[in-house]
Amino acid sequence: MLAEVVAAVDLEILAATRDELAFVPSLVDAVNDVMFSGDEAAVREVLASAADALVPVAEALVRAPGTAWWWSPCDKGAQRWIGFSRGPERPPRGEPTEALAQWVRSETEDEARSARLVPFPPRRATPRCSGTWWSTPPGRLVRTTRALPGLAAVGLALTEEEPADDAVAVWEVTSSPDAKVFEVDGPGAWCALAEQFPREVTLSRRHDWLRWTGFEGRWFLPDWAKVADAFDAVHLTVAGHLEASYRALLVSSGATCLAGFDPDETIWLTDVVTAGRIVEAWEGDIGRNRFQDRARPWLDQGPSREGLGG
Secondary structure, three states: OHHHHHHOOOHHHHHHOOOHHHHHHHHHHHHHOOOOOOOHHHHHHHHHHHOOOOHHHHHHHHHOHHHHHHHOOOOOOOEEEEEEOOOOOOOOOOOHHHHHHHHHHHHHHHHHHHOOOOOOOOOOOOOOOOOOOOOOOOOOOOEEEOOEOOEOOHHHOOOOOOOOOOEEEEEEEEEOOOOOEEEEOOHHHHHHHHHHOEEEOHHHHHHHHHHHHOOOOOEEEEOHHHHHHHOOEEEEOHHHHHHHEOOOEEEOOEEEOEOOOOOOOEEEOOOOEEEEEEEEOOOOOOOHHHHOOOOOHHHOOOOOOOOOOO
8 A cells, every 4th residue: 555655656746846835734644643543553563664665755855845944943033923812912921931940840740640650561451541742841931933935834734732722813923143042853953952951751751652662661851941051942843853753762871752842843941032023813723624635736647737836
């Protein structure tokens, strides 16, 4: 079946596609389909078996002009923040220090609580046990993405978790040109962050992350409160998300996992962002419900070259 899927891809069209928005539906699938599959072991098996067969597709994607932004760093002067109906009316200010302190307290409590849960490793007779999934700091921090032609903010499409409320406004946000942004552009960068600022989270992550990655051992995350002492923000490139997410990435004392960090998202750890104006009032669905059904021109059969752009 995989061979048939790959055979249906017109690599010539794929490699020539200039329209950045044309790739959004496939990125939506990549972010969401794994999460909603419900069978972690099957996902690992399919991904492992598909690696070699998908090399030509990956090479065509790398050549496509429309994917160049997947590797680009955070544009500190042109970020977008999405407001929600149950959230603040504008990007919050003055909260990151307390938010990060609360994250430290929450992680400490989570580890202690998880120590009292079912034994590890889980056995066949052990009830399925979950824990904390996220690798990211608390939601009270400002999170931004870039805009694309025809899309006010990438975060309207590429989000691992569907929001419980509606997006109501997209704000223009800027930061100081001197703001220090750590770029997570692949597994090496994420591991370096976890190695430099380690926080062990084995007890709270071991059940979910074992099922997803197959790794059994100690788990570590970046200690976001300590990261904030060195950097103002952390940005995850689209390419970094595709290469590093949902995997056990080995570090010196165990492994780390990148989970719940959306593609192209910049998480601001210090109070260096300034809200400008509302650039769009948003109505309707976001995420997979809005973007998954757009056309994919490289899957079109026949001589049409629509979607290549100018």
